[in-house]
Amino acid sequence: MESGDKVINTIKSGGAKMRPRAYFIVRSALAIIGAVAVFFVVLFLTTFIIFALQENGGIFATNFGPGGWEIFFESLPWTILALSIALLLILWVLLRRYAIVYHQPLLYTLLILVVVVSITAIFLLPGTSLQGGIFHYVSKSYIPVVTGVYEFDTAPMSGVYRGQVLVLATSSFILVNGRGQTSTVLLVPMASPEIGGLSPGDYVLIFGRGVATATIQASGVEKIVDYQ
Amino acid sequence: MPEMPETTKTRERNDEEVAVQVQKGDIESFRLLVERYEPKMTRYAKRFFFDGDEGKDLVQEVFIKAYVNIRSFDASRRFSPWIYRIAHNEFVNNIKRRQKERENVSIFDFDVLIPHLIAKESADDGVNNTEVKRMLEGSLSKLNAKYKEPLVLYYFEDMDYREIADILHIPISTVGVRLQRGRAMLKKIVTE
Numbered sequence: 001m002e003s004g005d006k007v008i009n010t011i012k013s014g015g016a017k018m019r020p021r022a023y024f025i026v027r028s029a030l031a032i033i034g035a036v037a038v039f040f041v042v043l044f045l046t047t048f049i050i051f052a053l054q055e056n057g058g059i060f061a062t063n064f065g066p067g068g069w070e071i072f073f074e075s076l077p078w079t080i081l082a083l084s085i086a087l088l089l090i091l092w093v094l095l096r097r098y099a100i101v102y103h104q105p106l107l108y109t110l111l112i113l114v115v116v117v118s119i120t121a122i123f124l125l126p127g128t129s130l131q132g133g134i135f136h137y138v139s140k141s142y143i144p145v146v147t148g149v150y151e152f153d154t155a156p157m158s159g160v161y162r163g164q165v166l167v168l169a170t171s172s173f174i175l176v177n178g179r180g181q182t183s184t185v186l187l188v189p190m191a192s193p194e195i196g197g198l199s200p201g202d203y204v205l206i207f208g209r210g211v212a213t214a215t216i217q218a219s220g221v222e223k224i225v226d227y228q
Numbered sequence: 229m230p231e232m233p234e235t236t237k238t239r240e241r242n243d244e245e246v247a248v249q250v251q252k253g254d255i256e257s258f259r260l261l262v263e264r265y266e267p268k269m270t271r272y273a274k275r276f277f278f279d280g281d282e283g284k285d286l287v288q289e290v291f292i293k294a295y296v297n298i299r300s301f302d303a304s305r306r307f308s309p310w311i312y313r314i315a316h317n318e319f320v321n322n323i324k325r326r327q328k329e330r331e332n333v334s335i336f337d338f339d340v341l342i343p344h345l346i347a348k349e350s351a352d353d354g355v356n357n358t359e360v361k362r363m364l365e366g367s368l369s370k371l372n373a374k375y376k377e378p379l380v381l382y383y384f385e386d387m388d389y390r391e392i393a394d395i396l397h398i399p400i401s402t403v404g405v406r407l408q409r410g411r412a413m414l415k416k417i418v419t420e
């Protein structure tokens with residue numbers, strides 16, 4: 001057969017050389033290493049998103065009705081979220097050479113990746129002090145860009161106040177924020193947790209209305225961990 | 229019992245066994261694969277409108293690429309979708325190079341994003357295979373490349389959904405959807 005002869009002659013004359021198995025192993029290994037690296041970056045960003053929502057109060061705000069959901073969406077770190085989604089797409093590109101990935105619609109693959117990353121991040125976050133450690137470090141020393149990303153206190157959202165309980169009274173307490181400003185927090189009934197659950201020195205997020213340097217009518221109080 | 233001639237023994241081996249021999253450095257076994265697949269590849273190239281010398285050159289390029297990359301072939305899987313995948317890439321890249329049908333050969337397709345219910349493989353929308361083949365022969369040039377290729381692989385190359393998915397690197401459910409839409413388009417073209 002003419003074509004067969006041409007192909008075989010090309011091969012025999014050295015015009016085409018069979019790639020060694022090692023070439024494909026290295027190529028696959030690099031793709032897998034790349035995918036694992038991207039996965040860990042996405043995981044890190046996801047732990048940051050959860051940490052940011054805890055620190056800026058967004059994650060607790062959902063307990064306070066439609067207004068709370070507004071705070072939640074306002075408090076989402078959208079740039080980091082968009083970056084995470086872009087990296088998930090890169091992860092899909094790196095993995096789509098495998099039948100298990102391209103046999104599924106992209107939407108399924110992305111949903112599976114989001115679930116795996118979120119579950120891992122949720123279980124990983126309390127076990128490591130990584131985000132808290134970075135937050136603590138950048139609050140003491142300035143690192144370009146990173147410090148700005150971890151600034152949850154200096155740019156508070158409307159309706160969310162953050163600080164430390166200074167003095168407790170029956171239905172109110174004095175709050176001191178990160179800049180040393182004090183305010184009186186009046187708890188409206190149903191505020192959670194009740195005043196009895198608080199102690200002087202606790203770090204809290206207040207959901208309510210008022211002025212950070214005067215009186216705040218609190219409809220919700222959440223104790224938080226202080227990493228600063 | 230007389231010893232069977234070597235060539236007969238070789239011809240009895242399936243593609244995957246022959247490919248393993250090639251992986252071990254047996255160039256002559258590769259000739260056998262070329263002989264087995266040349267008519268199929270030439271026919272496949274023609275469906276992409278690669279005819280004459282251009283078609284021959286492209287088919288030879290497919291075989292050269294198959295030889296160069298043969299060690300990436302996993303012998304536990306079928307050889308046929310593997311070589312068709314190489315051919316698909318080669319033909320599509322050539323179409324892009326020629327800058328023809330560019331709008332029909334997109335990098336990303338919305339079809340692969342969303343899940344679809346898998347249509348039954350036997351579903352033929354009331355049109356039998358012979359009729360679809362006849363319609364396909366006459367209307368191939370009028371069909372969108374996205375629908376043409378699954379139809380060609382299914383009706384002319386006798387591939388199943390999974391094999392077509394492996395060649396085109398798309399979800400299995402998307403193969404069913406493209407076949408269904410392709411058949412509907414064919415019917416529309418024929419009745420117009």
